[in-house]
Amino acid sequence: xxxxxxxxxxxxxxxxxxxxxxxxxxxxxxxxxxxxxxxxxxxxxxxxxxxxxxxxxxxxxxxxxxxxxxxxxxxxxxxxx
Numbered sequence: 001x002x003x004x005x006x007x008x009x010x011x012x013x014x015x016x017x018x019x020x021x022x023x024x025x026x027x028x029x030x031x032x033x034x035x036x037x038x039x040x041x042x043x044x045x046x047x048x049x050x051x052x053x054x055x056x057x058x059x060x061x062x063x064x065x066x067x068x069x070x071x072x073x074x075x076x077x078x079x080x081x
Contacts, residue, residue, distance in 0.1 A: 008069060008076050008077055008078045009077050009078070010067075010077065010078050010079075010080060011025065011077055011078070011079050011080075013077075014075065014077055018072065018073070018075060021072070021073070022055075022058065022072055023044075023054075023055045023058065024044065025043055025044065025054075025079060026043065026044050026045075027041075027042070027043060027079065027081055028042030028043065028044075028045060029041075029042045030042070030063060030068065030081055031063075032063055032064060032065045036050055037049075039063040040063065041060060041063050041068055043060075048060050049063075050062055050063055054070065057072055057073050058070060058071070058072045059071050059072075061076065066080060066081065067079060067080040067081065068081070
């Protein structure tokens with residue numbers, strides 16, 4: 001039996017030292033779809049799709065129905081909505 005993957009930390013659960021390096025992340029909206037090409041996220045007033053670089057070192061990896069997975073300098077985390 002395969003073990004369930006560990007949950008990703010939420011943005012507020014990241015170490016302070018890492019959180020202080022992140023740019024502000026103001027969520028404006030999201031669109032989730034079974035078709036990955038149709039998913040989108042509005043952050044800081046800009047439109048992004050999965051795989052886009054949101055800011056230097058910050059990549060939007062996946063847009064889910066209740067949270068987006070981002071990666072900043074090797075650390076993955078969730079931004080809930």
